[in-house]
Amino acid sequence: MTDMSVSAARSRLADVINDARVHHAPVFLTRRGRRVAAVIDAEDLERLTQAAEDLADIEAACAARAEVAEHGTIPWDEVKADLGLA
CATH class of the missing domain: 3.40.1620.10 (YefM-like domain)
Incomplete structure (x- = not known):
């Protein structure tokens, strides 16, 4: 550097x-x-940005899995009703 x-x-x-x-x-x-x-270098920046986005996605997926493990899932019919689609 x-x-x-x-x-x-x-x-x-x-x-x-x-x-x-x-x-x-x-x-x-x-x-x-x-x-x-x-x-x-522009290509280096693109790789770093993509790696940061990938890491953020992995962390979000882990958080979602932890939430499902702790609270369970929501039935699809309930989701549709909450969104006014039922």
């Missing part, structure tokens, strides 16, 4: 982008020594 000031990155933007793409490691942009942003 590379840290670079925003002003340095501004003057070398093409190199910063190429670095992130070639090495598949984010380039962190800093301002007054603090990280404020990152340049990351």
Whole structure:
């Protein structure tokens, strides 16, 4: 992982982008020594986003299974009645 000031990155933007793409490691942009942003390869970001979404889905499924185990299921006729479909 590379840290670079925003002003340095501004003057070398093409190199910063190429670095992130070639090495598949984010380039962190800093301002007054603090990280404020990152340049990351677009495909890497897509993979990270998909992995985060998959993890959220897995956690939701586990929570749903735990709720069913604790409270049981709701009969389909009751669900339809609650939705005004019966």
